[in-house]
Amino acid sequence: MRIIYTILLIVILTISFSKAQWQQVNSGLPGTSVFGLATDGQYIYAGTSNAGVYRSSNQGNNWTSANSGLPSSNAWELFSNNDTLFVGFNGPGAFRSTDHGNTWDTLTVGTLNSSVRGFISNDKYLFAATWGNGVFRSSDGGDNWSVINNGLNYLTFWDIISLGDTLLAADNGGGIYRSTNNGNNWTQSNAGITSLITHRLTTLGNYIFVGTSNGGVFRSSDSGINWEQVGLTSQTIWALLAYDTLLFAGTSSAGIFISYDYGNSWLTFNEGNPLGPVVELMYDSTYIYAATLAGGVYRYNKDNITSADEISTLIPNAFKLYQNYPNPFNPTTKIKYTIPDVGSGLAMTLLKVYDILGNEVVTLVNDYKTAGSHEVEFNADHLASGIYFYKLQAGSFVETKKMILMK
The missing domain is CATH 2.130.10.10 (YVTN repeat-like/Quinoprotein amine dehydrogenase)
Incomplete structure (x- = not known):
């Protein structure tokens, strides 16, 4: 495919x-x-x-x-x-x-x-x-x-x-x-x-x-x-x-x-x-x-x-996690990622946010996703200013990026 x-x-x-x-x-x-x-x-x-x-x-x-x-x-x-x-x-x-x-x-x-x-x-x-x-x-x-x-x-x-x-x-x-x-x-x-x-x-x-x-x-x-x-x-x-x-x-x-x-x-x-x-x-x-x-x-x-x-309607050929936008942010930011065709048509996808100590803050995505471009909004209104990390796991793909909450 x-x-x-x-x-x-x-x-x-x-x-x-x-x-x-x-x-x-x-x-x-x-x-x-x-x-x-x-x-x-x-x-x-x-x-x-x-x-x-x-x-x-x-x-x-x-x-x-x-x-x-x-x-x-x-x-x-x-x-x-x-x-x-x-x-x-x-x-x-x-x-x-x-x-x-x-x-x-x-x-x-x-x-x-x-x-x-x-x-x-x-x-x-x-x-x-x-x-x-x-x-x-x-x-x-x-x-x-x-x-x-x-x-x-x-x-x-x-x-x-x-x-x-x-x-x-x-x-x-x-x-x-x-x-x-x-x-x-x-x-x-x-x-x-x-x-x-x-x-x-x-x-x-x-x-x-x-x-x-x-x-x-x-x-x-x-x-x-x-x-x-x-x-x-x-x-x-x-x-x-x-x-x-x-x-x-x-x-x-x-x-x-x-x-x-x-x-x-x-x-x-x-x-x-x-x-x-x-x-x-x-x-x-x-x-x-x-x-x-x-x-x-x-x-x-x-x-x-x-x-x-x-x-934008074309199917990407690779997993990719993009830098959140805006960054730094207050209090909301958007995270975009792409899922390629994985044969079965769906890829089990996890997108989580962690604080600087490695503690899980929130799970943004925990679902099977179709091939294509996806975007999710993260609202950090309840969190303190600081450095956070977000990690995408989809199939065998794993990537983590840093973001900054500045209130």
């Missing part, structure tokens, strides 16, 4: 992904190395190698130069914010356009006019993460900037995201830096991260994800305080994209992967893609776009992506 389910999974995914392929859309681009992508709803923009910014009004079918006032160098970062477009160059230079790239203003990000790798904004500030000079902040849309490096021991950043007043910045050697006061102070926040060369950050649902060098993808459910490794462990992740309930990862050497379950499992997503280095992912109303270092820009029609609901 397991073979049948595995074949079914392969057939469904093959049929779905073969409806459309990644299409190369480079007409008018000056080369095949593209670093950044952005859209403002009217145009999509591409940051190119040694040729600045190009734009397309027809979703990549044709590209034209949008370089008036820009240097002929590597346009690394593009960011669209309320009809204003920002670009950071891989080399000193940051610029702003309020007319869809027709003209550009020069921004002096710090006294050294830093190489900007990441822009982000919240309702108070615009932030710029730089390569070599740390993080800068502007309260007037980019006219003036102040350095906000208090607590930063490493200053070479790849990306930055905002969760209200909380900021997370991904550093090339220092891992994740976290600020809860708009950058006034920073602390390293790497609990659980094994690779401190961190690249792209994104959010999906209640999770934050970061891609690392040779360490794959890590996930946090507590605003970046603690992290867990969730796959692609040997890959260098240069790009992450959250779309709907889907997570995409662009790698340095193996193309693109997709996750339908918040990073718990991954599938290759490379139909038509030459598996070159993928450095940026973006979407608009119709397509997912990929910027690559060897093939330029690719796009994939979103309508041809198998839905998460379809994938």
Whole structure:
């Protein structure tokens, strides 16, 4: 039976992904190395190698130069914010356009006019993460900037995201830096991260994800305080994209992967893609776009992506116990596990919770379970704060994980 389910999974995914392929859309681009992508709803923009910014009004079918006032160098970062477009160059230079790239203003990000790798904004500030000079902040849309490096021991950043007043910045050697006061102070926040060369950050649902060098993808459910490794462990992740309930990862050497379950499992997503280095992912109303270092820009029609609901009905091929979510929690948390086909159709399943001394606290599951994904809620309202363990026993499979109750 397991073979049948595995074949079914392969057939469904093959049929779905073969409806459309990644299409190369480079007409008018000056080369095949593209670093950044952005859209403002009217145009999509591409940051190119040694040729600045190009734009397309027809979703990549044709590209034209949008370089008036820009240097002929590597346009690394593009960011669209309320009809204003920002670009950071891989080399000193940051610029702003309020007319869809027709003209550009020069921004002096710090006294050294830093190489900007990441822009982000919240309702108070615009932030710029730089390569070599740390993080800068502007309260007037980019006219003036102040350095906000208090607590930063490493200053070479790849990306930055905002969760209200909380900021997370991904550093090339220092891992994740976290600020809860708009950058006034920073602390390293790497609990659980094994690779401190961190690249792209994104959010999906209640999770934050970061891609690392040779360490794959890590996930946090507590605003970046603690992290867990969730796959692609040997890959260098240069790009992450959250779309709907889907997570995409662009790698340095193996193309693109997709996750339908918040990073718990991954599938290759490379139909038509030459598996070159993928450095940026973006979407608009119709397509997912990929910027690559060897093939330029690719796009994939979103309508041809198998839905998460379809994938969730497929039978898993292994027992698995997932980390509870949220963790830490107060007072409820959810525990997910999967049961493969075991031949008889049912697997005797025990899921129990223990305190730190090994005393049994509660039995959550004691029943025969069918093959598939299962989830149970644990309410610890009557328990004291502390560390607890939950253990799954199903057939010959046994696994235990730790969770933290914090009241």
